[in-house]
Amino acid sequence: MDDILFRHSAIATPNDKSDAFLSRAAASDSAKNLVEESKAFDKFLKDSLQVDVPKDLTDKILLEQSFALEHDKTVSARWHIAIAASIAFVIGISVPMMGQLTQSPAAVYTASTAPLVKQHSDIGSVALQHVKQEYFLTAKANENATLQTVNAKLAVYGAKAMDSFGEVLFVNYCSFEGTSALHMILKGEKGRVTVFVVPEDAGFKPSSSFKDKHLKGISEHLGNASLVIVGEPDEPLEVMKEKLAGSIKWDI
Amino acid sequence: MNFFTSKRNKSSSSTVYKDMDRKQKRYESLVNVYSADLYRYAFWICRDPEVAQDLVQETCLRAWKSIDSLLDDKSAKAWLFTILRRENARRFERKQLALVDIDDYEIAAEENNSHYDKELIQQKIAALPSDYKEPLLLQLIAGFTAEEIATQLDLNKNTVLTRLFRAKNLLKTNLKVEINNNGEAHG
Numbered sequence: 001m002d003d004i005l006f007r008h009s010a011i012a013t014p015n016d017k018s019d020a021f022l023s024r025a026a027a028s029d030s031a032k033n034l035v036e037e038s039k040a041f042d043k044f045l046k047d048s049l050q051v052d053v054p055k056d057l058t059d060k061i062l063l064e065q066s067f068a069l070e071h072d073k074t075v076s077a078r079w080h081i082a083i084a085a086s087i088a089f090v091i092g093i094s095v096p097m098m099g100q101l102t103q104s105p106a107a108v109y110t111a112s113t114a115p116l117v118k119q120h121s122d123i124g125s126v127a128l129q130h131v132k133q134e135y136f137l138t139a140k141a142n143e144n145a146t147l148q149t150v151n152a153k154l155a156v157y158g159a160k161a162m163d164s165f166g167e168v169l170f171v172n173y174c175s176f177e178g179t180s181a182l183h184m185i186l187k188g189e190k191g192r193v194t195v196f197v198v199p200e201d202a203g204f205k206p207s208s209s210f211k212d213k214h215l216k217g218i219s220e221h222l223g224n225a226s227l228v229i230v231g232e233p234d235e236p237l238e239v240m241k242e243k244l245a246g247s248i249k250w251d252i
Numbered sequence: 253m254n255f256f257t258s259k260r261n262k263s264s265s266s267t268v269y270k271d272m273d274r275k276q277k278r279y280e281s282l283v284n285v286y287s288a289d290l291y292r293y294a295f296w297i298c299r300d301p302e303v304a305q306d307l308v309q310e311t312c313l314r315a316w317k318s319i320d321s322l323l324d325d326k327s328a329k330a331w332l333f334t335i336l337r338r339e340n341a342r343r344f345e346r347k348q349l350a351l352v353d354i355d356d357y358e359i360a361a362e363e364n365n366s367h368y369d370k371e372l373i374q375q376k377i378a379a380l381p382s383d384y385k386e387p388l389l390l391q392l393i394a395g396f397t398a399e400e401i402a403t404q405l406d407l408n409k410n411t412v413l414t415r416l417f418r419a420k421n422l423l424k425t426n427l428k429v430e431i432n433n434n435g436e437a438h439g
Contacts, residue, residue, distance in 0.1 A: 008413060008414070008417050009413065011416075011417050011420050011421065012398070012412075012413045012414075012416035012417040012420065013391075013397070013398050013413065013416065016398075038420070041420065041424065042392065042420075044373070045373065045377070045388075045392055045420075045423070046392045046393075047370070048370050048373045048374050048377065049292060049296060049374075049377065049389070049392055049393055050292070051292055051295050051296075053287075053288045053291045053292065054291070054301070054305060057287055057288070057291060057305065057308065058283050058284055058287050060305070060309060061283050061287060061308070061309055061312045061313075062280060062283060064309055064312070064313055065279065065283075065312065065313060065316045068313055068316060068317070
């Protein structure tokens with residue numbers, strides 16, 4: 001290894017482990033010094049590059065991945081739903097027709113009332129499911145909604161916000177397992193907080209607190225609706241609840 | 253007929269679950285081991301903590317989606333950094349208008365009042381041309397050898413050595429000039 005190449009390597013890659021480099025580095029004191037010096041400089045540069053990594057970075061990454069997983073499952077489950085829907089459609093069409101053909105009112109009756117018998121699910125698990133499914137849709141949303149916009153939508157549920165409850169990133173109606181509910185995303189202390197206002201007559205099973213691996217939530221009955229709040233595990237949801245309860249006035 | 257299908261479904265779905273579990277564990281350990289280095293690298297190429305975090309999240313999400321294509325865990329680090337650099341390039345494609353580098357001007361203006369070596373060197377590193385900066389970051393943050401950097405950046409090894417050499421020399425001379433200029437402040 002000639003002098004120039006050695007100097008180059010000593011500065012560029014002082015930790016080179018090749019025999020040619022190591023033997024050349026051990027050959028003289030000045031060579032040794034040069035290597036030590038540039039190792040020290042590398043160390044100094046390395047230290048300077050050590051910026052703080054956000055504490056919750058890995059949590060956020062895994063959270064996002066779990067949502068992606070959920071998303072994939074939903075997408076891949078759709079063809080089942082499509083087939084189920086087609087079969088239901090055929091049955092829905094054919095049963096009353098057969099009923100008419102056979103002139104049996106009883107058959108028509110059972111076919112048309114059967115779908116009305118609804119299974120009431122637990123409000124917490126519906127909320128968690130909903131937040132996960134919409135995560136990618138709303139992840140980057142920031143509508144910066146005004147109090148006026150929020151109130152226009154809240155009015156349907158007999159509620160009115162007297163003063164602002166912070167930054168509203170998203171507000172819209174949504175289908176909460178078939179029930180039309182209000183879906184808001186607010187800025188919480190740690191991250192995004194999703195708030196649902198679900199009408200009482202939807203008849204969900206109440207659940208005052210609930211959680212899964214990545215999210216937690218609480219719900220409470222207010223006015224003639226249920227308030228459901230969902231956030232990340234380290235989010236102080238009670239604080240948000242107090243804020244909302246203090247701000248929203250209910251007609252009844 | 254029912255009997256046969258249900259039996260077949262059962263056995264195939266249980267291997268699917270086992271597979272998913274293994275995949276999940278593998279992914280989680282990759283995230284735990286490499287996310288900090290990925291973040292630091294991202295931070296130094298875009299100099300914005302929020303953009304850096306977004307970049308790392310996108311990188312990891314993409315990695316998750318194609319984790320089956322990673323055959324050898326030994327190449328995981330190189331693979332992740334390649335994804336990160338590609339994501340970063342995409343960001344530039346999206347934001348061509350935002351290419352004016354305001355930070356460079358700020359650095360010029362701030363030069364006179366920086367007395368701290370670390371702060372100074374951070375500014376100097378940030379201001380390096382990306383041809384020099386990328387190999388340097390890949391060496392010092394990711395801990396790649398010159399050969400690995402060469403593969404990563406699709407250059408030959410000698411070019412990488414030259415760029416590392418120049419980058420370090422540039423930083424060293426900059427630092428010396430600066431210290432000489434501000435000699436009094438340092439004393």
